[in-house]
Amino acid sequence: MGLRERHGEHTPGRPARGRPRSEAAERAIIEGVLHLLEDGVSISELTVERVARTAGVGKATIYRRWGGKDELLVDVLAELEGTFTVEATGESVRGDLIAYLEAVREMGGTKGSSALWRTVIMQGRDNPKLAELYHHSVVERRRDLMRTVLRRGIERGELRADLDVELTVDMLVGPMLVRTILHEWRPTPDDLSARLVDALLEGARSRT
Amino acid sequence: MGLRERHGEHTPGRPARGRPRSEAAERAIIEGVLHLLEDGVSISELTVERVARTAGVGKATIYRRWGGKDELLVDVLAELEGTFTVEATGESVRGDLIAYLEAVREMGGTKGSSALWRTVIMQGRDNPKLAELYHHSVVERRRDLMRTVLRRGIERGELRADLDVELTVDMLVGPMLVRTILHEWRPTPDDLSARLVDALLEGARSRT
Amino acid sequence: MGLRERHGEHTPGRPARGRPRSEAAERAIIEGVLHLLEDGVSISELTVERVARTAGVGKATIYRRWGGKDELLVDVLAELEGTFTVEATGESVRGDLIAYLEAVREMGGTKGSSALWRTVIMQGRDNPKLAELYHHSVVERRRDLMRTVLRRGIERGELRADLDVELTVDMLVGPMLVRTILHEWRPTPDDLSARLVDALLEGARSRT
Amino acid sequence: MGLRERHGEHTPGRPARGRPRSEAAERAIIEGVLHLLEDGVSISELTVERVARTAGVGKATIYRRWGGKDELLVDVLAELEGTFTVEATGESVRGDLIAYLEAVREMGGTKGSSALWRTVIMQGRDNPKLAELYHHSVVERRRDLMRTVLRRGIERGELRADLDVELTVDMLVGPMLVRTILHEWRPTPDDLSARLVDALLEGARSRT
DNA sequence: CACTAACCGAGACGGTACGTCGAGTCTTAAC
DNA sequence: GTTAAGACTCGACGTACCGTCTCGGTTAGTG
Structure with a gap:
């Protein structure tokens, strides 16, 4: 999409080290946000904490990919x-x-x-x-x-x-x-x- | 203006008792917001706490007039x-x-x-x-x-x-x-x- | 006791302003800790979060009085x-x-x-x-x-x-x-x- | 020593298979802890994460040998x-x-x-x-x-x-x-x- | 010599607690 | 009954570690 994969991702130059990021977690997060929005949850109620809970994911897993709620929402919009x-x-x-x-x-x-x-x-x-x-x-x-x-x-x-x-x-x-x-x-x-x-x-x- | 003077104001029917609301405080609050906005303070940084501090006013004085940040901002916009x-x-x-x-x-x-x-x-x-x-x-x-x-x-x-x-x-x-x-x-x-x-x-x- | 009332308390020189600190909250916190200890809760399980929950108190109310868990425990010991x-x-x-x-x-x-x-x-x-x-x-x-x-x-x-x-x-x-x-x-x-x-x-x- | 070599070590009954544990890693860990202690690092600052970083070792390598920070420290004391x-x-x-x-x-x-x-x-x-x-x-x-x-x-x-x-x-x-x-x-x-x-x-x- | 099981460093995983901040409410003394 | 001040409960913030798991890549023995 060109918007995602911006935050703290490993540089493609050096070899990938450590456990790779889970695509399942990523999907769960974005679909969690979409699900919440469909349920009529407003943006101010859309806390990182709640998204993490909904997606069954640790907060750090969100912050590892996006700098905060805003960046996440841009990706959801994408x-x-x-x-x-x-x-x-x-x-x-x-x-x-x-x-x-x-x-x-x-x-x-x-x-x-x-x-x-x-x-x-x-x-x-x-x-x-x-x-x-x-x-x-x-x-x-x-x-x-x-x-x-x-x-x-x-x-x-x-x-x-x-x-x-x-x-x-x-x-x-x-x-x-x-x-x-x-x-x-x-x-x-x-x-x-x-x-x-x-x-x-x-x-x-x-x-x- | 039609927007202001809505929240918790005493009914004009009964006689006004106690100390009347300070117009100076009201002006200080609205002008405080305008001043902050002119200083480049963004909306998310525009907390009620900060407005109160800038205007030299207690938080309760703001909540006595407006239901929250949103209502205050509508008046500022007005x-x-x-x-x-x-x-x-x-x-x-x-x-x-x-x-x-x-x-x-x-x-x-x-x-x-x-x-x-x-x-x-x-x-x-x-x-x-x-x-x-x-x-x-x-x-x-x-x-x-x-x-x-x-x-x-x-x-x-x-x-x-x-x-x-x-x-x-x-x-x-x-x-x-x-x-x-x-x-x-x-x-x-x-x-x-x-x-x-x-x-x-x-x-x-x-x-x- | 001479140990308490150290953290961020107002200086006696100037007049007391604002709502005074609740003694009830203070008692609830200390007695909450004692109650937890009596229930066999170990020190590492004695988190600030849990003390706050037990005492029915916000975390900030604890941090307003003590710099952290350690200082609180000294007062409990006192x-x-x-x-x-x-x-x-x-x-x-x-x-x-x-x-x-x-x-x-x-x-x-x-x-x-x-x-x-x-x-x-x-x-x-x-x-x-x-x-x-x-x-x-x-x-x-x-x-x-x-x-x-x-x-x-x-x-x-x-x-x-x-x-x-x-x-x-x-x-x-x-x-x-x-x-x-x-x-x-x-x-x-x-x-x-x-x-x-x-x-x-x-x-x-x-x-x- | 009698304290070490307790955790998850292979049973001597069946033949040893696979790569044996690195003694170098073990030494690096214990000496890493001693080095940190000598540098005035307090016990609460002595996290497993930090020990691993200092010793240039993966966290799992520590947990493979000891059940946690406490057991490790007992060995250091030994x-x-x-x-x-x-x-x-x-x-x-x-x-x-x-x-x-x-x-x-x-x-x-x-x-x-x-x-x-x-x-x-x-x-x-x-x-x-x-x-x-x-x-x-x-x-x-x-x-x-x-x-x-x-x-x-x-x-x-x-x-x-x-x-x-x-x-x-x-x-x-x-x-x-x-x-x-x-x-x-x-x-x-x-x-x-x-x-x-x-x-x-x-x-x-x-x-x- | 190839196989293979267990190791290795790195780092992501779901969690829990941290200490801070702001929301909106409440409680003082002062006027 | 207002005022400024500052306490209160609540809940989210973003960070740090926990102990576990999962990568690609060694490093012995055994077959």
Whole structure:
């Protein structure tokens, strides 16, 4: 995943010494967190102590792999991210963008996912390295998908040549985040993605 | 403000007895938090214990007014919100929207402000009542300003008659939030507001 | 007792501020330790965590008063020491010495007492200040009683004029310690004190 | 030595198979402990983990030989005990006893020796088997030397015929222990042994 | 000479206790 | 009845060792 295996792992240069780290323990920890989140345990209730108890693991085994709760949660989020897939047909820019936003919407709906998003956003100030790491390996990967779609649209002539790609990505991602994370309680109608893409494509100005 | 003065205050019906609450203490607490935030103290370092020490106040004095750190922070955010003003001339929808977004951008740049935003966002799951309270008295007030502008634009014929107002608000607010809170580190060029409004008005579709 | 009230207690100079320390908590802690010792809990099983649980007290409340388990145990020992009394009639040196040794023997037989003795002896190297404090306020007090008895014996002519008082104290205390602490399992016959005193008085040399 | 080679050693009945235990490792461990003790490391700081690190040995290598820290320390003490020798000429009871006590005094002065004594004393309650083992193989051996000297004195008529040998041993050993272990800080004058023996022989009673 | 069982250092494992910190509540004297 | 101060119980923090287990890699004998 590129996020895990960062903390105190042995350097691949020298030969592996001592008992290797248990993959079973690692899985038990991450799945323990997911299980707790699915049970509606909030982030502040998600103590390292409790995760260890749930996973049937010593606290030290957690701290051996991650520097603390935050780093662990980033990896759990990465685990969820692994399930993120987009079915972009490439037939039209409109279709691809809608497919992408639908995928984002589904992710946001996943149990615990938005709570985790919140946490990583929260940690941005406290732990800049963590935030940067997360953004480079998760956020940027997603944004790149959109950039590719948009650039192809410009090349094909479907989108205006002077389009500000970065700004457009923000205009697609931003509203989706507002709905799924900030105003989680607000309903997200099924055709939200389509309406958002259309609004972006057609513009708000009256054309009489 | 509507947010403060909620917790454990004596009912105005019966006569006030004993020593009245010190307004000086209240100011000292809120300004203590602001001072700490300006000094780069992160939210997790912002303990009630530390706030009390900084403000030269007993912990009980804080708990007498607010239910906990979260409620206190909402009031501090409301304090900041009080400085939020928009100079909307009413001359054109474009100008008003740009003026509004510029005001949002300035708020986001305020020291500690985005950290507080993060916190309230974070608390959404843990403390739904708090989130709701915050949204109704701060967020909705802001959104109402935009709705008014947009509806006036529709009436004037500047905006298309079938415009989805709520969605459009999200498309203006969302990207701004992404910049000022999520990707705080990304540069926010001076003309960002104008470019965002224009992109929204004109649409992305190529018009040959 | 002179041993307690050492750790982090407020200086009597300035006025007492804040909630005073709970004497009930203090009693609960010390009596909790005594209760555990009586239940046959060994010193290494006597964790701070367990004492806190038994006494129904937070760990911090213990650490607020004592620097750690060792200091606490010295105070518990002092508590036991408070029950140490000798019924010396002053009629004869022999009688007084026997009475004293009997008192020592009873103390050693007290549940938990010898375990505590062991601990303090043990800590001698690790924590010299603690050991010194203990010796000055407990051990020396006891030895002084014996010195007085012995000096009175010399004045009366019951004991030889050139008697080495310190050495004689050691010769009385040492064997008793060997029996009650070191070789706890060895039987201590009822007339042990008398035989010890007589052996000391009469000497081992054959007198034909 | 009689103490070592107890733990998990292969039964001599069946043929020895596999790699034999490294004597070098064993020496490294014991000398590691002695080295640490000489460096002023206290018993509570003397963790198995640290001993293993110091000796350049895996923890399992220690646990393969001894059941834990306590058993290891008994063996280290036995190592020291090996240096205990008495030069008893047999010419007079007085001379032999003094020679013996001098040997004890020298042992007590050895670096780390008294700390180890303390430890074994300490463990008496927690680990009775250990204490018994230690007493039978170290303490009793020493005491037997004294019993022999005393009985010879009685036979020769140097000592009174009704002498309580056990009690007399205690009266010789006890004061020496008090000085070298309990009151380690008290000076032990060169002629202490002689004065102690003389006091025991002559008695305290005034003989006018 | 190959086999193989038990050793070796290293270090991860599930635990327990450590001593500290903060949460939110309670109890003083002072005003 | 408030105030600042500082106690209280509770529970999580992150660390250190415990005694055990598991690696890859020796190091004898035996077959």
